[in-house]
Amino acid sequence: MNIILLGPPGAGKGTQAQMLVESRDMIQLSTGDMLREAKASGSEMGKVVADVMARGDLVTDDIVIGLIREKLQGDKRGGFIFDGFPRTLAQADALAALLEEQGETLDAVVEMQVDDETLVKRIVGRAAEAAAAGQPVRADDNEDSVRHRLMEYYKKTAPLIGYYHAKGQLASVDGMGSMDEVKAAIADALDK
Ligand code: B4P
Secondary structure, three states, rough: OEEEEEEEOOOOOHHHHHHHHHOOOOOEEEHHHHHHHHHHHHHHHHHHHHHHHHHHOOOOOOHHHHHHHHOOOOOOOOEEEEOOOOOOOHHHHHHHHHHHHHOOOOOEEEEOOOHHHHHHHHHHHHHHHHHHHHOOOOOOOOOOHHHHHHHHHHHHOOHHHHHHHHOOOEEEEOOOOHHHHHHHHHHHHHOO
């Protein structure tokens, strides 16, 4: 099964993708993690994306599509979880073409719904927890950047909700509950 986790920043896409890796032996493809790894490695691409990400802007479609293309060649295990990809209509079209090339299908798109103030609180809270534990704080985990990420989401990513709804692939779940409640809602949606 190949699925997309769609939702605003802080909706819990990464958190739920991890849970699906454990429960269904799926492979998590997080473009956010891939970009942060590129940044940490100091590669040319990492240098290009660092400022873009810190501002809360989207990285160019070419870069993220290239990252996903590479990963689709590898082991497929229980299927792929696309976490934070696609984020634009161009990325959605590219994903459809890449899956077709591999003889794969997209089985479901799970949209996680969380209100804006909860998203800001979660992300600012994550930054505060990391700082208190002496761990590195993500450059984009501050209130200004989160609010900018939200604007980008509504402008460029939210249109994907209608796009996948029209294809009959969309399942929307309430992402406001506890992590285990959201996990159960996603399991329910996937079983249907
Ligand atoms: P991502 O890494 O995808 O980050 P995100 O959207 O902020 O996080 P996510 O929804 O996964 O939330 P999480 O589980 O961590 O993107 C970062 C940046 O990379 C983007 O802004 C962009 O610049 C770039 N990028 C990535 N993909 C791209 C693409 N395809 N195209 C262009 N640019 C791209 O959860 C957040 C917090 O909430 C955590 O602290 C978690 O513990 C907490 N939480 C989760 N679920 C909870 C729950 N149910 N209750 C309470 N707290 C919860």
